[in-house]
Amino acid sequence: MQASQKRTWSRSGIQTSVMGFGAAQLGNFMAPISEETAAELIQVTWNAGIRFFDTAPSYGHGLSEARLGQGLRWKPRDQFVLSTKVGRLLSPRRREEIDFGCWIKGLPFEWRFDYSYDGTMRSIEDSLQRTGLERIDVALIHEVDVYTHGAEQPEVFNYAMNGAGKALLELRDQGVVKSIGIGVNESDVAHEAIRRIDFDCLLLAGRYTLIEQDTLNDFLPQCEAQGVSLIVGGGFNSGILATGAIPGARYNYAPADAEILEHVSRIEAVCHDFDVPLKSAALQFIAAHPAVINIIPGVRSIQQLSENIITFEREIPDEFWHELKRKSLIRADAPTP
Numbered sequence: 001m002q003a004s005q006k007r008t009w010s011r012s013g014i015q016t017s018v019m020g021f022g023a024a025q026l027g028n029f030m031a032p033i034s035e036e037t038a039a040e041l042i043q044v045t046w047n048a049g050i051r052f053f054d055t056a057p058s059y060g061h062g063l064s065e066a067r068l069g070q071g072l073r074w075k076p077r078d079q080f081v082l083s084t085k086v087g088r089l090l091s092p093r094r095r096e097e098i099d100f101g102c103w104i105k106g107l108p109f110e111w112r113f114d115y116s117y118d119g120t121m122r123s124i125e126d127s128l129q130r131t132g133l134e135r136i137d138v139a140l141i142h143e144v145d146v147y148t149h150g151a152e153q154p155e156v157f158n159y160a161m162n163g164a165g166k167a168l169l170e171l172r173d174q175g176v177v178k179s180i181g182i183g184v185n186e187s188d189v190a191h192e193a194i195r196r197i198d199f200d201c202l203l204l205a206g207r208y209t210l211i212e213q214d215t216l217n218d219f220l221p222q223c224e225a226q227g228v229s230l231i232v233g234g235g236f237n238s239g240i241l242a243t244g245a246i247p248g249a250r251y252n253y254a255p256a257d258a259e260i261l262e263h264v265s266r267i268e269a270v271c272h273d274f275d276v277p278l279k280s281a282a283l284q285f286i287a288a289h290p291a292v293i294n295i296i297p298g299v300r301s302i303q304q305l306s307e308n309i310i311t312f313e314r315e316i317p318d319e320f321w322h323e324l325k326r327k328s329l330i331r332a333d334a335p336t337p
Contacts, residue, residue: 001284001337003309004049007293010227011200012179014137016081018287019312020052021045022233022296026067027060028104033300035067042071044302046080048309054203054231054296055131056085056142056183057123061098061106062130069131082131083138083203083231085183086123086164089114115141115160120167124176135176139168140183140203144193147185157189165197172200179229191219194228201293206234206252208289210241210282211263213331220291229293232286236297241282244268267329270320279307280314285330287312288337 003019026038033041045053053072055064065084072080090109100106114123120141127136144160146153168180182193183203190202202223208215208230223230236242239250245264249256256264264278271278286295295312299305321336330336 001287001313002049003312004051009179009201009229009293011229014081014178014229016052016294017050018294019050019309020054020231020294020296021050022298023053023055023064023068024059025064025298025300026055027058027064028106029059029298029300030102030104031300032104037301038067039071040302041299041305042068044305046075048305051080052083052294052296053080054083054138054233056088057090057127057130058085058088058111058142060103061100061109061111062090063103063107065127065130066107069133073132077134081137082133082135083140084127084131084136085140085142086120086168087113087115087142087144087160089119089123090126113156115144115156116163117167120164121171124171137177138179138181138201139171139177140181140201141165141168141193142183143185144182145184145186145189153189157192161193161196165199169198181228183231185234187215187219191222194222194226199228201229201231203231203233203296205232206237208232208286208292209235209237210267210285210330211237211260213334216331216333220289223291228291230289230291231294231296232292233296233298235283235286235295236279240264242279244278263329266327267324270323270327270329274317274320274323276316276320277311277314280311280316281320281324283308283312284314284316284337285334288335290335 004017088111093110095108141164144157149156171177179201181199181201185205187207238253245261324330
């Protein structure tokens with residue numbers, strides 16, 4: 001499978017390359033990258049035929065949107081798909097007064113949550129201004145999950161569905177955006193969202209991977225039944241499916257426990273027997289599910305981008321997948337390439 005291979009989103013008719021570009025790193029996530037590197041990353045991604053770009057106002061407090069817009073500004077607008085998010089509004093503030101958290105040297109804007117109807121409309125306008133592009137194709141309600149909001153999540157979720165959800169439905173009906181949904185890390189929240197609102201796409205991070213397949217029970221069948229197009233981020237489960245089961249390997253942003261390390265070690269043994277890179281198996285497995293329309297592995301260097309493309313396009317024999325199922329390392333009902 002080629003990273004640039006086109007897939008058509010079920011309900012919106014959008015066409016994107018199966019591999020997309022996750023632009024969180026353009027916001028200096030955990031470490032800064034230069035303006036020159038950011039521009040080069042976008043250009044090399046474009047040269048590789050990748051045409052789906054995902055960003056958000058919170059990534060670098062506006063920096064990711066600004067850099068992505070600069071890199072795409074003079075590309076033919078009908079040749080790429082731009083996705084961004086709503087749920088946070090940015091206001092100018094002195095840098096020394098801003099808690100940037102994991103975003104290093106972000107733009108001098110402080111963010112606040114706002115999932116209201118009016119806040120969503122303003123967020124879309126602000127994103128258009130920051131990117132300097134004439135339209136947004138995909139709009140997602142960002143992080144209405146328990147991880148972000150804790151005990152207040154049910155109240156926040158209801159408010160967002162009634163406010164931001166209503167606004168996005170109107171914007172899609174008016175043709176301002178082509179596809180709408182939510183972007184979260186929790187499949188049960190995504191599942192509830194498509195029960196409540198007529199969303200046609202979702203971005204889910206880390207919940208359908210080579211070592212996590214519980215979403216095959218109910219969530220993914222529901223996506224298929226409703227024609228919901230699924231974008232999957234976090235395909236390496238925040239690290240371990242890229243590094244392997246090494247000491248200190250990360251799983252869901254924390255050190256992996258013994259059970260996960262053992263599971264990944266057993267997968268690695270099968271990879272070794274068939275000369276298949278673990279990263280190749282991880283990315284190709286996700287993309288094989290019919291509900292998955294796009295994968296967006298994050299990159300912060302040209303080398304990482306090139307490696308992702310090469311590993312994704314690596315040929316894997318059918319026998320490899322049969323062996324993983326025979327050893328119960330992936331579910332028997334999991335679609336494989």
